[in-house]
Structures are given as C-alpha cells and as structure tokens.
Amino acid sequence: MLLEVKDLSKAYGDQSPVFSALSFTVAAGETVAVVGPSGCGKSTLLNCIGGLDRPSSGLVIINGQAITGLSDAEMAVCRATTIGFVFQDHHLLPQLSAEENVLLPTLALPNRPDEVKARAFAQELLAQVGLSGKEHRRPAQLSGGERQRVALARALINRPKLILADEPTGALDQATATIVSDLLVTLNKQAGTALIVVTHSPTLAQRMSRQIDFAVGATA
Ligand SMILES: Nc1ncnc2c1ncn2[C@@H]1O[C@H](COP(=O)(O)OP(=O)(O)OP(=O)(O)O)[C@@H](O)[C@H]1O
Numbered sequence: 001m002l003l004e005v006k007d008l009s010k011a012y013g014d015q016s017p018v019f020s021a022l023s024f025t026v027a028a029g030e031t032v033a034v035v036g037p038s039g040c041g042k043s044t045l046l047n048c049i050g051g052l053d054r055p056s057s058g059l060v061i062i063n064g065q066a067i068t069g070l071s072d073a074e075m076a077v078c079r080a081t082t083i084g085f086v087f088q089d090h091h092l093l094p095q096l097s098a099e100e101n102v103l104l105p106t107l108a109l110p111n112r113p114d115e116v117k118a119r120a121f122a123q124e125l126l127a128q129v130g131l132s133g134k135e136h137r138r139p140a141q142l143s144g145g146e147r148q149r150v151a152l153a154r155a156l157i158n159r160p161k162l163i164l165a166d167e168p169t170g171a172l173d174q175a176t177a178t179i180v181s182d183l184l185v186t187l188n189k190q191a192g193t194a195l196i197v198v199t200h201s202p203t204l205a206q207r208m209s210r211q212i213d214f215a216v217g218a219t220a
C-alpha cells in the first residue's frame, strides 16, 4: 500500500482536536479528493501525511515505512523521492527564478540527477503548465495563478508516486483551473501518480475516484 493513515489525530496545544482517529488507505495510482469547510483540518491532514507537521497520535505509513518515526533528514529523503507537494500558498522562494524553484526538490534527492536533463525536464514541466518564456522570472514578476502553476511544476520534478495538492486550482481562473486539473488527471492516468487533492471545487473533486468528506466524519 502506498499510503496508510491509521488512527491519526491532531490537536494544537490544549485545543480540541482538529481531527481524531482518522484512518484510510491510498493505493498506488488512486485519486482522492479531500473536501470540507474552511478550518476543518484539510491542510493539517496533508501536512501530517507529507511529514511537514507531526500528528498528536496515530501513524502515517508510506510504502510500508512509518514516517512518524523518521528523523527530519530521513523524512526529507522520503519526501523528495516519493511525494510532490503543492501548497495552499505556493511557498516559492522569492529570490529564485521559476525554473530554479522548480528544480529545488532535486537538491534533496539522495542521487542527484544530471543537471542538463533536470533543467530540460523543468522547462518541459513549465511548458506543460503554460509558462514557456517565463522560466527566468521571479515569483514577484508572476501572477498569483502563474505562481501556483510553478508550484505544480515543482511538485512534479522528482516524478513522485504521490502528489499532495492543497487547493491547486484555488487561485486560478476557470480556463487555467481546467488546464491544471487536466494535468493532474493525465499524470495519474499516464504515470500512475496517486493524488490526494484538497479542493473546494466540486468539478475537481468529482474527477477524483473517491472523496474524503470532513463534513461527514472524516472517514474514507
Ligand atoms: N499552527 C497552528 N496552531 C494552532 N491552530 C492551528 C494551526 N494551524 C491550523 N490551526 C487550526 O486548525 C484548524 C484546521 O486548519 P487547516 O488549515 O487544516 O484548515 P483547512 O481545512 O485547510 O481550511 P481552509 O479550507 O480554510 O484552507 C483551524 O481551526 C486552524 O485555526
């Protein structure tokens, strides 16, 4: 199993839990939409799965390995080799160009790829998200939707087995949202990349094979 979430709970400080005893699995190549109202814990769940936040209790198991037991360095390797993350607020580095931002996750790989090939792939990904010619712009010289598309290209650079995408179409107009959604679905169909997509868009949610709805008790 690619991902197993077992009895996962998260509480911040002494506040009531954001979610508790959440369990579900995601097989290789599966697509899942995570839906529910603002503040219900969707980003928190993705951050716990991607090892960016630590759950209060329970297990996140990726490819049979409990990531909750990994050191930060081990987690960084697991993330670089397995997971592509599209953040809700893109998290691009302002001093780097679009292309350099896309290449950033390659620096965390244990075996660094050939630089020329990596650069060519970064350019190919930027072209796929409609940003040819803007590779050398910094985030401040791009629109919000363009930044989100750079973030998507960055999530794909290491050819991850699992994409965790937090509102990947939230900042986009209808046409660009469709391009990004199509890209995710194509990636799943052609490369077998599993997707967990947090979205408020019913159109995107319906394109995933199942939904985890926080509004109805957060079970899969
Ligand atoms: N670092 C933190 N410290 C304390 N509380 C937090 C922290 N991060 C998130 N929360 C709280 O946890 C709850 C879940 O937040 P989260 O960001 O996961 O929601 P969400 O479902 O992604 O919402 P949205 O749809 O608005 O993005 C919220 O009530 C939020 O205020």
Ligand SMILES: [Mg+2]
Pocket: 042, 043, 044, 088, 166
């Ligand atoms: Mg969120």
